[in-house]
Amino acid sequence: MLMYRGNVNSMVTQVLKVKNITRPSEDQTSLEFFSKKSDHSLFVFGSHKKRPNNLVIGHMYDYHVLDMIELGVEKFxxxxxxxxxxCPEGTKPMLIFAGDDFDVTVAYIRLKNLLIDFFRGPIVSxxxxAGLEHVLHFTSVLRKSHCRTPRTELExxxxxxxxxxxxxxxxxxxxxxxxxxxxxxxxPKKKKKNVSHDTFGTTYRRIHMQDQDLNKLQTRKMKGLKK
Known part of the structure; x- marks a missing residue:
């Protein structure tokens, strides 16, 4: 069983080697115990006894199993x-999901969210x-492009x-x-109108005022100016 992701500065991977009888689909007590003990939110569990080549992935919420999906490995x-x-270790992956099930079927939508949580990196717009090196592609292989977009081949x-x-x-x-x-x-804080900040953190506010008639402005009257 492999559990990772927690409240730490960098990703921590911990392999739990204690021989415990764990059946995630029947009893999640051990998963929740290890999650709270290690402060981790994602887990992978592999088994082969009852269901051959079985792989269970899931994530936790408040140290309880939120979503858990069982997968059978048919090809490896x-x-x-x-x-x-x-590709070099640590290269940021680009995640590609092909297929309508990832947008329609509830189980596949949750599976997509799980895979994103496991493999996601920094979000870029x-x-x-030309600089694309690492792609995680699910479901299908890219075909030849017939548009002006540069052709991308996967190996x-x-x-x-x-x-x-x-x-x-x-x-x-x-x-x-x-x-x-x-x-x-x-x-994210809502952007306030007519408020800006400079590089030094100084706050500037813009005030809109109505036009003022200077002829009606009340000024101090001096006796020496009286006619």
Whole structure:
């Protein structure tokens, strides 16, 4: 069983080697215990006894199982079988999901969110195709492009899996929405009108005033100016 992601500065991976009888689909007590002990939110569990080549992935919310999906490994290509050049370790991956199920079927939507949580890196708005090195592509292979966009070809450089969806343990809609709620401290502050800041942190406010008639302005009258 592999658990990672916690309240630490960098990603921590901890392999739990204690021989415990764990059946995630029947009893989540051990998963919740290890999650609270290690302060981790994601887990992967592999088994082969009852269901051959079984892989269970999931994530926790408040140290309880939120979503858990069981996958069957039908095809596996190891890193040793890849003859192409490998991308450097730590290269930011680009995630591509192909197929309508990832946008329509509830189980596949949750599976997509799980995979994003496992493999996501920094979020960027634009990507230069010439500098694209690491792609995690799910479901299908890119075909030849017939548009002006530069053609991108994929070559195997990492292990690959052929999976089938087995049992699922999904959170209720209310609990799922609660887990996705962003804390107030992390919410972006609303931009205030007519307020700006410079590089030194000084705040400037713009005030809009109506035109004033200077002829009606009350001034101090001096006796020496009287006629």
């Amino acid at each position: 290509v190891s890193l040793e079988d890849i003859k192409n050049s490998k 634009n990507t230069h195709l 195997e450089s990492r292990p690959s899996l052929g999976l089938i969806l087995r049992r699922t343990h999904l959170a209720s809609d209310d609990l799922y929405k609660l887990s996705m709620k962003m804390p107030k401290a992390l919410k």
